[in-house]
Amino acid sequence: MSALPDLPEQHHSLLTDPHARLSLTLVLSLLLWSPFGMAVINGQLDVVDAGLRYLVAFLGCRLAVSGITSLIASYRAMQDAEGLELAPAEIVPGRRAEDLG
DSSP states (O other): OSOOOOOOOOOOOOOTTTHHHHOOOOOHHHHHHHHHHHHHHTTTOOHHHHHHHHHHHHHHHHHHHHHHHHHHHHHHHHHHHHHTOOOOOTTOOOOHHHEEE
16 A cells, blocks of 8 residues: 555656766766876876866756756647647538549
8 A cells, every 4th residue: 555645647758857967977977077087096187177177068968958848848848739720520521522523
């Protein structure tokens, strides 16, 4: 028996889930920052400089992921709104009278 009440199911995609967006941001920022991490390991870069560069990479990736997901969400909302308009039921495709003649 579940202690949580039954909630209506919500449609979540990977791009609209906040946890997935944060995970994507972290992975992308680590990929962008990895050359600087290697430079710290090799002693070519100071730790503070590498930390600041990671912060910049993280914030840039966060803005990029947020921008892309909001763009995708707005396109999805436009498609959902267009999909609600249905054709009238009384229109039946057929031949025109002048085509029969």
